Amino acid sequence: MKNLITPALLSAIITLSACADKRPNVIFETDLGQIEIEVYQDKAPISAADFLYYVDEGLYDNEGFYRVVNAENDPRGMGMSLIQGGRLDMQKVTSSIAHERTSETGLLNSAGSVSIARDEPGTGSAAYFFINIGDNNFLDYGGERNPDGEGYASFGRIVSGMDTVVKIQSQETAEASDDAVTRNQMLVQPVRIKRAYRK
Numbered sequence: 001m002k003n004l005i006t007p008a009l010l011s012a013i014i015t016l017s018a019c020a021d022k023r024p025n026v027i028f029e030t031d032l033g034q035i036e037i038e039v040y041q042d043k044a045p046i047s048a049a050d051f052l053y054y055v056d057e058g059l060y061d062n063e064g065f066y067r068v069v070n071a072e073n074d075p076r077g078m079g080m081s082l083i084q085g086g087r088l089d090m091q092k093v094t095s096s097i098a099h100e101r102t103s104e105t106g107l108l109n110s111a112g113s114v115s116i117a118r119d120e121p122g123t124g125s126a127a128y129f130f131i132n133i134g135d136n137n138f139l140d141y142g143g144e145r146n147p148d149g150e151g152y153a154s155f156g157r158i159v160s161g162m163d164t165v166v167k168i169q170s171q172e173t174a175e176a177s178d179d180a181v182t183r184n185q186m187l188v189q190p191v192r193i194k195r196a197y198r199k
């Protein structure tokens with residue numbers, strides 16, 4: 001039987017494979033269900049690479065989600081809606097990464113997007129990330145959430161498991177916090193990430 005794979009078809013297959021590798025999917029198995037994230041290495045390579053390092057090295061295994069924000073506990077009254085997780089000790093394993101602005105990547109802090117948490121621009125790390133439940137456009141470049149206006153770097157999107165994300169947001173929070181900004185946002189019992197891996 002004649003081989004039907006022509007040089008042009010082979011080139012197309014290789015190109016498609018390369019593109020697919022630029023957007024791997026990651027699975028979080030949590031106490032409350034599974035979350036699947038598509039990671040945009042092609043659009044936010046720095047943030048994505050740091051996140052995938054934590055996944056591949058098992059640095060999220062037995063860690064979890066520890067903070068939830070909703071309209072009722074947002075101290076700035078902006079209706080922010082998200083969950084934050086990563087390393088429960090909040091310690092970076094890698095160095096801080098360069099800040100990838102949403103104006104440059106085109107990846108916005110819309111519902112279902114996954115972003116890097118930070119203090120000042122350039123201090124972010126995949127040790128702590130957040131999942132947007134609502135459209136938090138004030139977290140994009142030029143947004144009014146932070147005085148620096150630099151926004152938060154988005155690098156991925158939930159492809160399944162938003163029901164799990166909402167369940168996590170609904171867990172009981174503690175009123176006490178060392179930081180007034182996070183008062184009544186820290187979970188009494190963090191939701192564990194039992195295992196994180198590439199699909």
